[in-house]
Amino acid sequence: MNKPSRRSRGTTTIEDVARAAGVSAMTVSRVVNGGQNVRETTRHAVLEAVKKLNYSPNTAARSLAAGEATHIGMLYANPSAAYLSQFLIGALHAARRAGCHLVIESCESEDADEQAEVTRRFATSDVEGVVLPPPLSESQPIIAELAAIGIPVVTVAMGTPAEDSLNVRIDDFAAAAEMTRYLLSLGHRSIGFIKGHPNHIASHDRARGFAAALREYGVDPDEAPMEQGYFTYRSGLAASERLLSRPKPPTAIFASNDDMAAAAISVAHRRGLTVPGDLSVVGFDDTSLATTVWPELTTVRQPISAMAEAALELMLADLRGRRSGGSRHFAERVLEHELIVRESSSAPGAPWVGRSRRSRTAPVHTADVG
Amino acid sequence: MNKPSRRSRGTTTIEDVARAAGVSAMTVSRVVNGGQNVRETTRHAVLEAVKKLNYSPNTAARSLAAGEATHIGMLYANPSAAYLSQFLIGALHAARRAGCHLVIESCESEDADEQAEVTRRFATSDVEGVVLPPPLSESQPIIAELAAIGIPVVTVAMGTPAEDSLNVRIDDFAAAAEMTRYLLSLGHRSIGFIKGHPNHIASHDRARGFAAALREYGVDPDEAPMEQGYFTYRSGLAASERLLSRPKPPTAIFASNDDMAAAAISVAHRRGLTVPGDLSVVGFDDTSLATTVWPELTTVRQPISAMAEAALELMLADLRGRRSGGSRHFAERVLEHELIVRESSSAPGAPWVGRSRRSRTAPVHTADVG
DNA sequence: ACCCGCTCCGTTAGCGCTAACAAGGACGAA
DNA sequence: TTCGTCCTTGTTAGCGCTAACGGAGCGGGT
Numbered sequence: 001m002n003k004p005s006r007r008s009r010g011t012t013t014i015e016d017v018a019r020a021a022g023v024s025a026m027t028v029s030r031v032v033n034g035g036q037n038v039r040e041t042t043r044h045a046v047l048e049a050v051k052k053l054n055y056s057p058n059t060a061a062r063s064l065a066a067g068e069a070t071h072i073g074m075l076y077a078n079p080s081a082a083y084l085s086q087f088l089i090g091a092l093h094a095a096r097r098a099g100c101h102l103v104i105e106s107c108e109s110e111d112a113d114e115q116a117e118v119t120r121r122f123a124t125s126d127v128e129g130v131v132l133p134p135p136l137s138e139s140q141p142i143i144a145e146l147a148a149i150g151i152p153v154v155t156v157a158m159g160t161p162a163e164d165s166l167n168v169r170i171d172d173f174a175a176a177a178e179m180t181r182y183l184l185s186l187g188h189r190s191i192g193f194i195k196g197h198p199n200h201i202a203s204h205d206r207a208r209g210f211a212a213a214l215r216e217y218g219v220d221p222d223e224a225p226m227e228q229g230y231f232t233y234r235s236g237l238a239a240s241e242r243l244l245s246r247p248k249p250p251t252a253i254f255a256s257n258d259d260m261a262a263a264a265i266s267v268a269h270r271r272g273l274t275v276p277g278d279l280s281v282v283g284f285d286d287t288s289l290a291t292t293v294w295p296e297l298t299t300v301r302q303p304i305s306a307m308a309e310a311a312l313e314l315m316l317a318d319l320r321g322r323r324s325g326g327s328r329h330f331a332e333r334v335l336e337h338e339l340i341v342r343e344s345s346s347a348p349g350a351p352w353v354g355r356s357r358r359s360r361t362a363p364v365h366t367a368d369v370g
Numbered sequence: 371m372n373k374p375s376r377r378s379r380g381t382t383t384i385e386d387v388a389r390a391a392g393v394s395a396m397t398v399s400r401v402v403n404g405g406q407n408v409r410e411t412t413r414h415a416v417l418e419a420v421k422k423l424n425y426s427p428n429t430a431a432r433s434l435a436a437g438e439a440t441h442i443g444m445l446y447a448n449p450s451a452a453y454l455s456q457f458l459i460g461a462l463h464a465a466r467r468a469g470c471h472l473v474i475e476s477c478e479s480e481d482a483d484e485q486a487e488v489t490r491r492f493a494t495s496d497v498e499g500v501v502l503p504p505p506l507s508e509s510q511p512i513i514a515e516l517a518a519i520g521i522p523v524v525t526v527a528m529g530t531p532a533e534d535s536l537n538v539r540i541d542d543f544a545a546a547a548e549m550t551r552y553l554l555s556l557g558h559r560s561i562g563f564i565k566g567h568p569n570h571i572a573s574h575d576r577a578r579g580f581a582a583a584l585r586e587y588g589v590d591p592d593e594a595p596m597e598q599g600y601f602t603y604r605s606g607l608a609a610s611e612r613l614l615s616r617p618k619p620p621t622a623i624f625a626s627n628d629d630m631a632a633a634a635i636s637v638a639h640r641r642g643l644t645v646p647g648d649l650s651v652v653g654f655d656d657t658s659l660a661t662t663v664w665p666e667l668t669t670v671r672q673p674i675s676a677m678a679e680a681a682l683e684l685m686l687a688d689l690r691g692r693r694s695g696g697s698r699h700f701a702e703r704v705l706e707h708e709l710i711v712r713e714s715s716s717a718p719g720a721p722w723v724g725r726s727r728r729s730r731t732a733p734v735h736t737a738d739v740g
Numbered sequence: 741a742c743c744c745g746c747t748c749c750g751t752t753a754g755c756g757c758t759a760a761c762a763a764g765g766a767c768g769a770a
Numbered sequence: 771t772t773c774g775t776c777c778t779t780g781t782t783a784g785c786g787c788t789a790a791c792g793g794a795g796c797g798g799g800t
Contacts, residue, residue, distance in 0.1 A: 024780050029758060037778060056496055059471070060440055061756035064785050081658040085455035088462075090449040092474050101429070101471060104462050126426055233662045259662065272641050288451040292603045292629065292659075365759055383786055392751050399788060407748055431786035434755050 012053045021151040032057060041173045052303035059099030069319045072312060074104045075119065077136050080259065083304060087133050087156075090305030094312035103127050112141040119145040129315045130143030130159035132156060133308070138200055152318045153241050154311045157302070167317060167332045168310045172202045175300045176209030177216075179254060179282055182218045182298075182339060187233060187251040188280065192243040194229040194236060194264070195258035205254050206284065229260045236263025244271060244279075251279065251348035253270035262293045265344065276346040286340055296344035303335050310335060389421035414733045419626060427467030429705045434612060439689045442682060443497030444474045444491065447506050450629065452657035453674060457526075458501050460675030464682035473497050482511040484605045486716045487719065490513040499685045502526060503678070507537075507569055522688045523680045527572060527672070536688060537702045545670045545707040546579030547586075549652055552668075552709060554587045559620040562613040564599040564606060564634070566626035572706045573601075576654065578628050595620050606630025608639040614649075621649065621718035627651035632663045635714065645718040656710055665713035673705050680705060 014032075018025040023042060028040050029045040038046075049055070063070045074091060076084060088104070096100045103126065107118045123130060129152045135162045137155035138143055146153045153165040183191055193210050197205030211221035225246055227239035236255060240263055243250060255261035261283030268279045275281055275295055283290055286301035310333050317331075384402075388395040393412060400408050401416040408416075408631070433440045444461060446454060458474070466473045473496065477488045489512045493500060499522045506512055507525035516523045524536040553561055563580050566573030595616055597609035599716035606625060610633055613620060625631035631653030638649045645651055645665055653660060656671035680703050687701075 012757095015756080016756095023758090026758075026781080027779060030779090031709045033758090037776095040777065042778080043594060048789085058434070058440075058756050060430045060434040061785090062758075064428070064434055064755090065757040066783065070428075070430055080451075081455045084449035085458060086423075088455060088458045089476075092458075092472060096471065096473055101466065101469075101470075102462060103466055104459060106770080108602060234664065235599060266636065266639070268637070287664075294604065381786095384788095387787080395786090396751080397749060403788085407746095409748065412748085428786050431755090433790075434757085434785090435787040436789080437755065598781075722769085 001196050011058070012055045014055070014057065016053055017046065017049045017055045020053060021045045022100070025178075030326040036191040061257045062257050063099055069098075069100055071101045071103050071127045071315060072315055073122060074102060074133070075107050075122060075136055075142065076104065076131060076133055077107050080285075080287050080289070082289060083285070085302035086287075087308045090132065090308030091312055093305070098171045098312065098316050100316070102209075102279075106155075107142070114292045115139060116145040117143045118151065123149050123151050127151070127320055127332070129153070130314060131308075131311045133203070133311075134158070135197075135200065148249055148341075152315060152322070153217040154318075156307055156311050164330050165332075166314045166330060167312065168307045168335065169202075169332070170226045170302050170307075170337045172205035173209040173212070175339075176206040176284070176341055177213040177255075178208045178209075179284070179298075179300055180213035181216070182341070183252050183254065183280065183282065183345065184213065184219070186252075186280070186345065188217060188348050189217075189251070190225070190248065190250040190251075192225040192227070192240075192250035194239040194243070194253065194260050195256040198228070203256060210254060229256060231257050231259060233263045236260030237267055240264040240267040244268070244273075250278075253279065253281050254343070255283050258285045258287045258290045259298055259301055261297050261299065261344070262289050265293055265295070276344050277349075280345040280348070282345050290342070298342045298345040299340050301338040303337070305348060306335055372695035381428070382425045384425070384427065384463050386423055387416065387419045387425045390423060399546065405710055408739040421496075427469075433469055434681060439468075439470055439498045440684060441471045441497045442685055443492060444472060444503070445477050445492060445499040445500060445506055445512065446474065446503055447477050450655075450657050450659070452656070453503070456657075456674035457678045461682055462676030463675070464679040468682065468686050470686070475596070477506060477512070477576055485509060485511045486515040490519070493519050493521050497521070499523070499689055501678075501681045501685060504528070505567070505570060505574070505617055517521040521602075522685060522692070523640060524685045524688075526681050534700050535702075536681075536684045536700060537686065538677050538705065540672050540677070540703070540705055540707045542575035543579040543582070545709075546576040546624075546654070546706075547583040548579075549654070549668075550580045552584070552711070553622050553624065553650065553652065553715065554583065554589070556622075556650070556715065558620075558718050559587075560595070560618065560620040560622070561596040562610075562620035564597050564609040564613070564623065564625040564630050568598070568602045570601075573626060578584045580624060585729055599626060600631060601627050602635045602718055603629045606633030610634040612642075614638070614641060619649075622715070623651045624650065625651070625653050628655045628657045628659045628667055630668070631667050631714070632659050633669075635663055635665070646714050647719075650718070652715050658712075660712070668712045668715040669710050670710040671710050673707070677705055 014028050017028045027038065028046050031043050035043065072095065088224065089202060092103055105122050107115055109115055109118065123146055123329060132142065132153060132155045134157045137158040143153060152166065154166050158167055158169060180191065193207065193208050194352055212267050214221045214224060225243055227242050229235040229239045236259060239260065242254060243253060244267060253264045255264055256303065264281045265275050268275050268281065273279045281301040283297045286299045290297035290299045314331055314333065332358045384395045384398050387398045391398065393416060397408065397412060398416050405413065410464060442465065443545055445454050475492050477485055478641065479485055479488065493516060502512065502523060502525045504527045507528040513523060522536065524538065526710065527539050528537055552562065553641050583592060584591045588639040595613055597612050599605040599609045606629060613623060614637060622640055623634045625634055631651050635645050638645050638651065643649050651667065653667045656669045658668045661665035662707045684701055684703065
């Protein structure tokens, strides 16, 4: 008579696999965890058994036994909803793979002391590391507080990070230059630029990329119409208004993010300008706003989900390194961006209808009001 | 000589608390988990010790020992980004409290077979229950597949759910009626309504609420200008265009969600109408779009995060119930909505400037173009 | 006195997995 | 041969927590 184990749910355990493969549980564990020092034939047998029994390790047991990181924190502050959801999706996927929990908290305050306070409460609660997406990745109070507590940090999309830090980003300079070159290649020579929030280093990188590309085409960047924006729709309205009120308005507007680009389109429409016929408008980020507005925005896509995944992986690697006693290895990962051409850009003065362009989908919906 | 335990991280365990309180670990466990059958004095002593040592239970160990649910799935399909991020935030908070993992997967296909296929792969992987936010909460193929597999489901924001299901929602009917009454009380009698996607039961509830409120004020709903929309910005453009092209255009537009309301504002502006001076526009959902556009939208706030938390709680309660053998208890939770009055609505014909209204903030930014 | 039932609390035995060590074999160097 | 070393695998001992059970103490019905 075998006393059935306390609570036997029908899940297959490592023991089942071990029995099926004719090895010990330890060997299975080794194989499953990227096993080193396992003979090839053994590995095969184990993998067969794993597949046959459809085994998937119990993450709770794993982290309990290994004493691994279980809670990774993430502190955010009103980024665009689109950015946040993308980021969360990526982070959750990475967390699932690693079998760790994602703990998130918002920190809306702009005040340094308050930020530090929130950070302290958060960091001393339970988390073993903190991921900082923008705009908090630029917040010195928070980073300093985390460093003081001794918790590792991964910043995301911070322009030029410190040497001794973990960072994930894209090359804002190159991306902005690429977009500018695209506009120039369409024939635009008077391109209005709406700058991003001056506190963000990425803003400056994008502006520099814009200027650099202009120079390549022999256009003097200092002559280019440029207005300050703050990444908000509102600031985009104001900046666009100023750009289009100039004596000689630009034929294209490059906004430092999609929100401001959407605002530029709105202003153009109110002034009776067609987009892109009378004015090309391009953005940056490829948030969902880019495909919500009409016409859909030409923009630069950041691989937001992938960046979140990379951030978590960096974090976990660092944590593992710390645990096994090794000294910290700092790292920066630069991911690829992508230029997305949609319907908001064309050659200057070109009629909009009848253009054919390598954009993803033609507008199939109704509603081509104008 | 005490052999130090295998890997002693500095965390305080239940044993530490037990020692400090002079009881056994089991008693601590009981107290921490809503303990029944613990004398009041004992409970106090334990709680003291917990506080003093700043103890927080190890969720990995807990779920391992209790054999509890560890992975709750969530299947989503392109809701608005704002909705998704809000929802994820709420879900993550609940997951953290419960110590379970949130596993998310997208299911973009509209094809029934493909949806079923994705669902099957997802559900048989690892998750013990699935939460379905809109629009998937209306997808019969998915719900049927999940039922066939025998996995519990919580649907969110589904209009009128089946009797034998778990559901979280707001009262769309009441909310729409409330909003309509608000417009009527401002003096509007010709209110254009943009309906939501006909596949969503909530759309019908909102339309019914609209009609009911009109009747209360003696306005014939059948005479009210009404256009079909599909919850997208594009469809909102078309519907608004049609509404405002009528011989006798309405003085207010009530769109069934914020995206379509934002589109209505855009159309109004292009036609040279001021909002809310010439046309009041109100939305539904209070997504971030509502405060992104100018003027900011009067809308109905759904407690999205709270709904996600409620959904997870319902799910976990059901899972616990199943585990302890009890028969399933079906449940529906209706959360409170809230009418948010901002700047896009006013009495018909009222000049915009100088209105003073119980809205949250006056527009302090620049950019009052238009 | 006896039994029964109730409340409160401790003991035992794991949950599924892996760190640490040990053991056995293969192979080359001395 | 003999020792050491590397490679491969198994064994042991938990990680921190809780289900299940058992036992002590108390009160009341018979």
